[in-house]
Amino acid sequence: MKLISKLIFTVALLITAMPAVAQEEAMSLDETVNAIFAKVTGPFVNLIFAPLPGTSFPWIVLWLVVAASIFTIYFAFVQLRFFGHAISLVKGDYSDPNDAGEVSHFQALATALSGTVGLGNIAGVAVAVGIGGPGATFWMILAGLLGMASKFTECTLGVKYRNEYQDGSVSGGPMYYMSKGFEERGLPGGKVLAILFSVFCILGALGGGNMFQANQAHAQIAGITGDYPGWITGLVFAAVVFAVIIGGIKSIANVTEKIVPFMGILYVGAALIIILVNYDKIGWAFGQIFMGAFTGLGVAGGFVGALIQGFKRAAFSNEAGVGSAAIAHSAVRTKEPITEGFVSLLEPLIDTVVICTMTALVITISGQLLIDESTGLYMLDGSSIATVDGNSGVSLTSAAFGSAISWFPYVLAVAVVMFAFSTMISWSYYGLKAWTYLFGEGEKSELTFKIIFCIFIVIGAAASLGPVIDFSDAAIFAMAVVNITALYFLMSIVKQELKSYSARLASGEIKKFNH
Template sequence: MDIFNSILDGITNAVFYSVTFGDIRIPLIVAWLIIAAIFFTVYLGFQNIRGFKHALDLVRGKYSKPEDAGEVSHFQALATAVSGTVGLGNIAGVAVAVSLGGPGATFWMIVAGFLGMSAKMAECTLGVKYRKEHPDGTVSGGPMYYLRDGIAQIGKPGLGKVLAAAFAVFCVLGSLGGGNMFQSNQATQQVMDVMGASPDNAALAFGIGAVFAVAVGLVIIGGIKSIAKVTEKVVPFMAVLYITACLVIIAVNIGYVPTAFGQIISGAFSPEGAVGGVIGVLIVGFQRAAFSNEAGIGSASIAHSAVKTKEPATEGFVSLLEPFIDTICICTMTALVIVITGVWTDEATIAAGGVALTSSAFASVVSWFPYVLALAVVLFALSTMLSWSYYGMKATGYLFGDNKTAENIYKVIFCLFTVLGAGLALDSVLGFSDAAIFLMSIPNLIGLYLLARVLKKEINQYRNKIATGEIAPVK
């Protein structure tokens, strides 16, 4: 196991190569995502603000037509994609951000979520535009297809194929790491904690991981339709459960809320004792937000590509809601709970890391709240694993010519990694999770830049159709 952890650490160090300015270390991959998020926010004309209401209308079904090609509704596509982002990154990841960068990291997570809405819109619009519809009615889409086919249309077919293949490989690795092992690891830790079991009990950890693997396997056999049916029910329930618990904790400590917000704002611009000063806290916040909402990574466009629509831009608007729900709402709730309860200043609790920090915050208010958190953690983890199994399956299918046998073999491997992740050390799992997922952003964002004009034209055409009444709400 030590050898495996060493391999994971080596990959992580290579991916997160940093440039040092004085005492500040800036991972180039994080800067890559920040620049892209800012670019698409400005280039698309702040659609993350202007298109928000329309996104809600689309999710409510005001423009839906059942006869359109695709497999799932706008709401189901959003629920599936959200289930892939609203995972342990919202609980354990936020805890890591606050413990490393202090309360100020929360502010930059929110900023990253706002900017990330535009990057998410870009990749999901193109995901639908270049998706592949199969004779049996199923759909394959995502970065693999717009990198290959979209870039070929602008006269660079060789480059498109290379970028598409690279993305697919990274996606498979990301699905096994951040979309699977990290989720299994943290969910297992929380279950063992509420059971009062020793964290060193490897047999129990792998046993819990096996239970998760069976649960995931039973759902993913049916593909996107089966996954969507589960996520459209689980995602609203788990979000309401978790947010309600957070609101209770905030209500009990209502008098500390102004102080907490003050710490978040002041810490964002003048952190004391935080890693690397202001820029260091900014980087921590953006890195954890990117791991949480995956804007610019390209993963969510795989799920959104299965939507029933003939207008690619519709799903781009719907996808705006993902970073808003994931980062601006749920991550902020987690951070507030951690800051308000003060557990982030307890060195012993910080040393426990990850979800243990959030669990301590819950327990500080109501002794049995960690059980509520345990349920939320399990639901968050399972829903994330369901979505990422689909992402990895489609990436595997692409690599093997949309071969169904290859996709089925991948499903078995995915379930085995669920068990493996349950018993690995957190540091190695978290590092590899970040590395594999962030690698996806390299070919994905290169493609988005190359297809920026195509993207903008698609969105503008759609907005014109809405403005002229050519596309009207369904009565």
């Protein structure tokens, strides 16, 4: 609760301090926002990304990888064993026609994906490859495959312990399985974890689900129109998001939800075309990915640097273990909570293993990353790999696509804006659910959060990439710290569900419906 008060205070401080600081130091508004923001979030970021003693390896990355590996082993490679069944569930093979009209498995998956597929796949991968080299892609894919088990665990629990209200609406997510699941098992501390998770979820919604999106959307638009102050993009975005989440103008959200999947298909299609046109470089690109994964190929920090970047950006992109998907999947009314777990394990596969890999391959193949031909190693510009025009983040991806399809940066700009908007809408809901868990449901409480959410859009667009990306990562990983702790205590419940479901599926008790 204190953190929330501090957060509100910080926002108020930022707004009131802006003009005075700007006058005194003759800084631009963007620079002022950036300076204050970096100072305020610095300690939190440093804590989350603190290295393991005596190494440069952030403890949080190890935390995520170990958890995903434990879940993979504990559930005996559920992501492989039930992959086909997950596809059948999404196709609706096991859906009772009498339940038509309820949220389908496909819809829950698509909604959760619209919150994850987006800038993480475009800008995040560029950051990973730009710092960690193509080798980061290997670790990203591995993290995606392992992360499928984390997603399975959290989404099963999300549906099992959600709240169903008398009016038929539902609220679910880690905060509910923490409080109800721990109580059911007679464990103490569930409520404390739920409160902590909710606080971090609000920060995550404001960071990765909001500021990072606004920031990179601005970078993309400014890259095409020419540079202009970020707060202008921020204000426009804030106004549109305000219209949807406060004004209730559903038509904007509806249009976005329909355009975003097409944008996703267009993006993957363009990536595939570029890869196929450069088919002679595919072998070389995979060679760079595998060699870079274990040697680093000259990147800062060597192969550990590639590994850290790969895991970090995979977690940021697919959010496995973070707990956000559990909120999205809770809306499905199913008699078998575990079915939603099976469906959710497809998310890291689609998001990371397929889409992120496409982006990484295009960047690698495009030759945007500069290589010293005499050594075969990547050339460095500070701690990042030097690029053709000094691009990083989304502009690196844009340049990579643009080098093969000259007009694609324009399409990408539209896609980035749509992805950013769609992710913001999804995360405004996740943040809101955490907020209402802390402060109760009610119009005033909800309006407060929504206004804070819109203010952070302006701050995110105005701040520079470095502090925003650090805070976004830190906030989202902080959610994973609490969520994974809870998952360790509750994973035996998921195992019981898995055992029971597997037995009934094998015996034919659970069967397909004729559609």
